[in-house]
Amino acid sequence: MAASPLKILAISGSLRKSSFNSAALETAAEIAGEKAEFIFANLAGIPLYDQDLRDLGVPEAVAALQQQVLEADAILFSTPEYNYSVSGVLKNAIDWLSRVDPQPFADKPVAVMSASMSAFGGARAQYDLRRTLIYLNAHFVNRPEVMISFAHKKFDESGKLTDADTRTFIGNLVQSLEQWTRRITE
Template identity: 80%
Template sequence: MASTPLKILAISGSLRKSSFNSAALKVAEELAGDGATFTFADLSTIPLYDQDLRDKQVPEAVQTLNDQILAAGAILFSTPEYNYSVSGVLKNAIDWLSRLDPQPFADKPVAVMSASMSAFGGARAQYDLRRILIYLDAHFVNKPEVMIAFAHQKFDGDGNLADQDTRAFIGKLVSALIDWARRLQR
């Protein structure tokens, strides 16, 4: 008897149209096969966090993201590394979400990967994202760690990933996230 596909919300920390991180999430969707269905979050219309704005009303884009997280069985992030940390757009979205009740990340299975043109592959951004979301009670997949170094050499201009080792690591991460979410559901 086949189980119901896991609903995964994919969140890219990059707004760039030809983002390597967004492309990596598309690869994850492809490799998940029948084990999961993907929804892709849009962070582009979330305003900068402002408590005065928050006191008036939660912006629609923030509420939409919150609802997507609550409806998802798991979250898969892919983040670039900006100045040794997560991108401002990703941090801003998390700042908005951190002030909502119920906390959307609480007890949520989460996995993270990163793609960067550097040799470190976004490792520092991943560790910062983990620190931020641990405080919000997210439950991370620990292994495998997927850090796509020299991403500009592994993806073509259309966002296709030709590097088979990287594809295999992404596939293992998606599989681990699906398994982790199922374990936490018990």
């Protein structure tokens, strides 16, 4: 009997319309096909974290993201690297979610990839994201590591991945996330 499709929440750390990280997540969804249902989070409406605002309640956009994380079987992040770390928009969303109850990242299977125009492919951002989410008790796929360097040369103008090796790496990560999720949740 075939396993039911996983529900994977795809979270891009970039708001840019033509984001390489969002395109990488689209590629992951395409590769997964019927093995997974990808839901794409939208971080655009999340206000800057402010404890005074939090004291008034949880903003609607934060509550919606919290629900998406809670309902997902697994999370796949793709983050750009800004100044050797994760983007402010992604860190802000995580900060909000770390202060809601229930905290949705606890015991959640997670994988991360990154895309950057640099030679490092966002490696430093990935390690910062891992460090942050380990504190929140997320359970990471450790390998393969997918760091898409020189991303501007690997995606075309429409956001389609054109590099076969990168496509293979993303496919391996999606497969590892599926296996890891089934292993720790069944």
